[in-house]
Amino acid sequence: MASDGEQRGNPFSPGFGRSPAELVGRDALLDELRSEIEAASSGHRLCSILLGVRGSGKTSVLNAAEDLAHESGWMVLALDTTTRGLPQRIARAAAAATAADAVDLRPRRRINSLRVPPGIALGWEYAESPSDDDPRYLLSRLAETAAARGGGLLVTLDELHSGEREEVRRFAGDFQHTAEREGLPIGLLGAALPEIQYTVLEDRKLTFFHRATLRRLQPLTSEQSFRCLRATAAGTGGTFEADALCGAATAVNGSPYHLQLLGRSAWEAAGAPEAPIDAAACQLAIREAGREFRRSISEPAWNDLSDAEQDYLHAIARLHPSATRRAVAGELDAPTKWLARTERRLTISGYVRMTNGGTLEFAELTQRQDVLDFAEPESGYRRPADHPNPQPARFREATQPCGEWMPVAKARCALGRGHKGGHRTRR
Numbered sequence: 001m002a003s004d005g006e007q008r009g010n011p012f013s014p015g016f017g018r019s020p021a022e023l024v025g026r027d028a029l030l031d032e033l034r035s036e037i038e039a040a041s042s043g044h045r046l047c048s049i050l051l052g053v054r055g056s057g058k059t060s061v062l063n064a065a066e067d068l069a070h071e072s073g074w075m076v077l078a079l080d081t082t083t084r085g086l087p088q089r090i091a092r093a094a095a096a097a098t099a100a101d102a103v104d105l106r107p108r109r110r111i112n113s114l115r116v117p118p119g120i121a122l123g124w125e126y127a128e129s130p131s132d133d134d135p136r137y138l139l140s141r142l143a144e145t146a147a148a149r150g151g152g153l154l155v156t157l158d159e160l161h162s163g164e165r166e167e168v169r170r171f172a173g174d175f176q177h178t179a180e181r182e183g184l185p186i187g188l189l190g191a192a193l194p195e196i197q198y199t200v201l202e203d204r205k206l207t208f209f210h211r212a213t214l215r216r217l218q219p220l221t222s223e224q225s226f227r228c229l230r231a232t233a234a235g236t237g238g239t240f241e242a243d244a245l246c247g248a249a250t251a252v253n254g255s256p257y258h259l260q261l262l263g264r265s266a267w268e269a270a271g272a273p274e275a276p277i278d279a280a281a282c283q284l285a286i287r288e289a290g291r292e293f294r295r296s297i298s299e300p301a302w303n304d305l306s307d308a309e310q311d312y313l314h315a316i317a318r319l320h321p322s323a324t325r326r327a328v329a330g331e332l333d334a335p336t337k338w339l340a341r342t343e344r345r346l347t348i349s350g351y352v353r354m355t356n357g358g359t360l361e362f363a364e365l366t367q368r369q370d371v372l373d374f375a376e377p378e379s380g381y382r383r384p385a386d387h388p389n390p391q392p393a394r395f396r397e398a399t400q401p402c403g404e405w406m407p408v409a410k411a412r413c414a415l416g417r418g419h420k421g422g423h424r425t426r427r
């Protein structure tokens, strides 16, 4: 199989951060963002954060929103926060734009760039004053220049969850100063994993972000996946056979990234566009995309969890389809408060969801079979005496807190003794 579908005319693009040939299921969201950009031109606040699990399409929506802003005559400063150096990146983008004198500088991939609408000259020489390295000054100058032409400045911050906290705080201060004190038309659109709700959005020094509008990216419905697979193939002269397409759309299970993986494999397996994509090609692709999704999304997500959280998921997998709260509590010797908090955390992070029937089931990040498989080696070590309550020792251990003092938080670690990862004030 080609490692890069594009090399062989394959229209599916399962790469993180690569905008798809057909962006489905996001029209309503983009309409809202378009209205917000228009409203921001006349002084309304624009500060939104897109939340979604890995591969749910956050970066693709950011790219589309940047296009919308650019078409409305706005300047777009696209930044990502994965590594340190946010202020320097703002300065570099401004320097490059002033040097190139109003040329569209946007590179093919979205990494730290400033896009200036045609006809806008930035009008100042970079490095003309010592303030040119000061992000607050630069943001104000850019917003002022854009405002003078009837537009504004849209700043996009991708991977906001991974931002260095002190830099994000400082950026928030600079942004707020430009928007609120100077009253300039500047908008902020961030993208982050849902876990940000436990980090940046809980940070007492980041009240600015507490007031952001949070927009959760919903999983694609089977119907949206169906349309996307069909339209993406058709765009390059390919076709799916009807039954094959239905099966493939259902197997996508809501993840845009999974969809692109599946489409790419099916296209290759069938030898499209010369031959139609049939059921055999789709079967093969469903297996292959499932393996790749598990390797790149589900397994890292499983490994991010503490032992006790893994046990919680394992209990749901074993109890399926009758995993009510009561049944889970019966399987795990854990305090009810911990169980309720864990359900909330794993729901927000996209591992589980509560069905209308009152049972817990797996959500976008992982599937039941994955959890059974991930937990399999551990199950092999279980002693007969461990049944029917297989993990009491771990929870008894977990109920004794670690207690390590955390000077910054001015609190003791509340995790169970011997926990994985860093200390936390709450379980």
Ligand SMILES: Nc1ncnc2c1ncn2[C@@H]1O[C@H](COP(=O)(O)OP(=O)(O)OP(=O)(O)O)[C@@H](O)[C@H]1O
Binding pocket: 013, 014, 015, 016, 017, 018, 019, 020, 021, 022, 023, 024, 025, 026, 052, 053, 054, 055, 056, 057, 058, 059, 060, 061, 228, 256, 257, 258, 259, 260
């Ligand atoms: N609405 C959509 N319809 C079809 N394909 C999509 C859609 N959104 C994203 N994709 C595709 O899904 C893949 C993942 O998208 P993207 O990189 O935007 O996700 P992400 O949420 O930013 O991921 P990460 O959390 O890893 O940064 C890409 O191949 C992209 O082309």
Ligand SMILES: [Mg+2]
Binding pocket: 016, 017, 058, 059, 060, 158
């Ligand atoms: Mg992304």
